[in-house]
Amino acid sequence: MKKYNVAIVGATGAVGHELLKVLAERNFPVGELRLLASQRSAGKTMEYQGKEYTIGLTDENAFDGIDIALFAGGSASTEFADAAVKAGAVVIDNSSAFRLDPDVPLVVPEVNPEDVDWHKGIIANPNCSTIIMAVALKPLHDAARIKRVVVSTYQAVSGAGKEGITELTEQTGQVLRGEAVNPTVFAHPIAFNLIPHIDVFQEGDYTKEEWKMIKETRKILHEPDMAITATTVRVPVYRSHSESINIEFDQKISADEAKKVLAEAPGVIIIDDIQNKQYPMPLYTSDKDEVFIGRIREDLSIEKGLNLWVVADQIRKGAATNAIQIAEVLIQRNRI
Amino acid sequence: MKKYNVAIVGATGAVGHELLKVLAERNFPVGELRLLASQRSAGKTMEYQGKEYTIGLTDENAFDGIDIALFAGGSASTEFADAAVKAGAVVIDNSSAFRLDPDVPLVVPEVNPEDVDWHKGIIANPNCSTIIMAVALKPLHDAARIKRVVVSTYQAVSGAGKEGITELTEQTGQVLRGEAVNPTVFAHPIAFNLIPHIDVFQEGDYTKEEWKMIKETRKILHEPDMAITATTVRVPVYRSHSESINIEFDQKISADEAKKVLAEAPGVIIIDDIQNKQYPMPLYTSDKDEVFIGRIREDLSIEKGLNLWVVADQIRKGAATNAIQIAEVLIQRNRI
Numbered sequence: 001m002k003k004y005n006v007a008i009v010g011a012t013g014a015v016g017h018e019l020l021k022v023l024a025e026r027n028f029p030v031g032e033l034r035l036l037a038s039q040r041s042a043g044k045t046m047e048y049q050g051k052e053y054t055i056g057l058t059d060e061n062a063f064d065g066i067d068i069a070l071f072a073g074g075s076a077s078t079e080f081a082d083a084a085v086k087a088g089a090v091v092i093d094n095s096s097a098f099r100l101d102p103d104v105p106l107v108v109p110e111v112n113p114e115d116v117d118w119h120k121g122i123i124a125n126p127n128c129s130t131i132i133m134a135v136a137l138k139p140l141h142d143a144a145r146i147k148r149v150v151v152s153t154y155q156a157v158s159g160a161g162k163e164g165i166t167e168l169t170e171q172t173g174q175v176l177r178g179e180a181v182n183p184t185v186f187a188h189p190i191a192f193n194l195i196p197h198i199d200v201f202q203e204g205d206y207t208k209e210e211w212k213m214i215k216e217t218r219k220i221l222h223e224p225d226m227a228i229t230a231t232t233v234r235v236p237v238y239r240s241h242s243e244s245i246n247i248e249f250d251q252k253i254s255a256d257e258a259k260k261v262l263a264e265a266p267g268v269i270i271i272d273d274i275q276n277k278q279y280p281m282p283l284y285t286s287d288k289d290e291v292f293i294g295r296i297r298e299d300l301s302i303e304k305g306l307n308l309w310v311v312a313d314q315i316r317k318g319a320a321t322n323a324i325q326i327a328e329v330l331i332q333r334n335r336i
Numbered sequence: 337m338k339k340y341n342v343a344i345v346g347a348t349g350a351v352g353h354e355l356l357k358v359l360a361e362r363n364f365p366v367g368e369l370r371l372l373a374s375q376r377s378a379g380k381t382m383e384y385q386g387k388e389y390t391i392g393l394t395d396e397n398a399f400d401g402i403d404i405a406l407f408a409g410g411s412a413s414t415e416f417a418d419a420a421v422k423a424g425a426v427v428i429d430n431s432s433a434f435r436l437d438p439d440v441p442l443v444v445p446e447v448n449p450e451d452v453d454w455h456k457g458i459i460a461n462p463n464c465s466t467i468i469m470a471v472a473l474k475p476l477h478d479a480a481r482i483k484r485v486v487v488s489t490y491q492a493v494s495g496a497g498k499e500g501i502t503e504l505t506e507q508t509g510q511v512l513r514g515e516a517v518n519p520t521v522f523a524h525p526i527a528f529n530l531i532p533h534i535d536v537f538q539e540g541d542y543t544k545e546e547w548k549m550i551k552e553t554r555k556i557l558h559e560p561d562m563a564i565t566a567t568t569v570r571v572p573v574y575r576s577h578s579e580s581i582n583i584e585f586d587q588k589i590s591a592d593e594a595k596k597v598l599a600e601a602p603g604v605i606i607i608d609d610i611q612n613k614q615y616p617m618p619l620y621t622s623d624k625d626e627v628f629i630g631r632i633r634e635d636l637s638i639e640k641g642l643n644l645w646v647v648a649d650q651i652r653k654g655a656a657t658n659a660i661q662i663a664e665v666l667i668q669r670n671r672i
Contacts, residue, residue, distance in 0.1 A: 148637055152488035152580035154530055154569065168528075173512055176505065192504075192574050193619040194490055196631050196645045201610045205591065205633045214637075227637035231580040231645065233490065236572050238528050244488035244567040244580075255541065274537045283529040295532050297541045301484055301550075301563035309532045309567065 003031035005065055009058050010072030011035035014161045018320035019070050024049055036062055063087035068327050085121035090336050092123050092323045099124040106219045109325040110267040111138040116335050127212040128318030129153050129241050134220045135291040136310045139265035145250035148227035154235045154242040160185050195234040240282035241314040249304040255296050272296050280311035289321045339367035341401055345394050346408030347371035350497045354656035355406050360385050372398050399423035404663050421457035426672050428459050428659045435460040442555050445661040446603040447474040452671050463548040464654025465489050465577055470556045471627040472646045475601035481586035484563035490571045490578040496521050531570040576618035577650040585640040591632050608632050616647035625657045
């Protein structure tokens with residue numbers, strides 16, 4: 001079996017760690033492994049399959065001989081993705097820098113694997129909330145054509161990286177001990193609170209996170225005019241994003257039909273046994289690669305509508321797993 | 337000024353405590369005050385305006401001479417509301433027992449105060465999430481006629497009473513100490529988790545809480561056919577329910593027009609200064625009587641739509657404050 005030289009840029013962050021874990025779990029055919037980070041982390045070591053690796057500095061010369069460069073996100077992408085491509089690597093990029101670039105495929109392997117075929121060196125990994133929603137929408141769109149989506153999110157603090165996790169833990173302890181809290185990662189206290197604001201505010205008073213869910217979903221589904229509106233909210237949950245998704249269809253689809261369609265959909269697990277109080281919850285979807293769907297109900301306010309409750313680990317399927325799956329699709333389709 | 341003899345049934349619970357607080361804060365013209373509870377609490381004492389009151393047992397003879405009987409909720413309403421009415425009291429009932437009874441007005445004073453006029457002894461206080469949404473919807477409905485509402489809720493644990501608060505505190509400490517948690521109030525762990533399930537499951541796989549938001553809102557707004565769909569979710573927040581509300585209108589209403597309408601609406605406070613990261617959050621709306629509205633945006637997925645983020649203290653405006661306001665309206669309109 002052919003092996004591929006893999007670089008991870010931003011190896012020390014939350015997504016970087018997860019990329020390493022997922023590579024190992026899926027037995028990805030790794031040849032040479034090169035872990036890269038910024039000056040602050042270069043020289044440290046990390047383990048992969050029982051072997052220690054010294055973290056190198058990300059710079060323009062760091063990609064010689066690399067086949068696949070996995071960028072975990074952040075500013076390194078705009079700085080070094082071109083250098084990686086020039087060195088001959090295919091870049092799979094988890095930042096938002098290239099996602100809406102018409103020259104860059106934006107890929108969720110369960111949804112639009114064929115888009116890897118036209119890559120020009122960079123393939124973008126979508127926003128976490130977007131990936132999760134797209135996996136749920138695609139099979140239903142194929143079955144009954146989606147007319148409009150209204151989504152409200154419940155997003156975990158680890159969407160802001162390790163620092164988000166630490167902030168929730170510290171603040172929660174402070175509140176329980178009756179101490180004052182001092183937000184640094186989030187704009188406001190997140191312990192026992194909700195913050196209806198993720199990323200910066202943009203056009204129409206939507207946040208960038210909300211625009212990502214709208215624009216990226218359209219690109220992934222190849223539906224540039226799909227009607228989508230979003231409200232994104234940070235919640236005091238460590239891991240896994242949840243989404244309350246309301247869908248209006250062109251054609252009638254019953255809840256039972258929707259369950260059938262979703263049961264056969266790739267990457268989806270239905271948890272919808274309300275008699276036994278079973279539905280997806282973020283506490284139980286961490287470290288899983290699938291998108292969990294429950295509360296599947298007809299929207300009785302319109303003729304052709306559904307409500308869904310969708311939960312997935314946004315660091316796994318929403319980031320690392322999806323990136324590695326893109327690499328696997330590249331290999332399967334001989335695009336590397 | 338005329339005074340009224342007031343009974344509080346279920347005085348020792350979370351809503352009972354709040355009813356007492358709100359009566360005092362609003363200088364309600366209380367004559368005799370009678371605090372009632374079940375056998376478990378009868379004989380204990382509670383304070384009101386510096387005076388100690390012994391809690392009496394709720395029974396059929398407990399309402400002699402009472403003008404206004406405030407029922408905090410639970411099974412006491414079906415057991416004793418009729419006895420209170422027979423004794424000559426007007427019952428303001430916070431349980432769900434009578435809300436959809438065509439002979440019982442369901443009142444939010446900012447929305448349909450005139451409905452107190454046709455009471456036959458009982459006036460129902462709506463569900464907490466419903467009250468909060470109705471205060472936000474009414475002025476917009478008057479301005480542009482609402483066609484359809486899609487709401488997703490983020491509901492605090494105190495919606496399940498004091499026990500809900502205790503369970504969140506205990507579980508949170510257990511999780512931080514790495515100990516196992518044992519849910520008793522909620523069906524699943526609530527610390528650092530979300531539970532998309534409030535009250536029992538009913539028709540169409542909607543929860544009773546979801547049906548309340550649909551049916552009660554229609555009754556309060558006098559729009560028996562208004563298209564509404566709801567998904568209700570418990571979140572690890574102590575107090576104040578939040579709601580992501582998407583509205584489709586008959587007539588176009590811009591975000592600016594909506595802000596103007598809501599700024600003048602009774603019981604509403606707008607917090608919508610995104611440049612300074614100001615929007616409603618549950619942590620800052622506790623112990624307040626108003627409904628806080630922010631993230632007011634046009635829904636760009638349809639021609640005539642808005643998104644709102646609405647937060648209010650569900651024990652105050654969602655229960656106790658609304659009940660006392662109903663009593664005030666009864667007095668203003670000479671219906672007692």
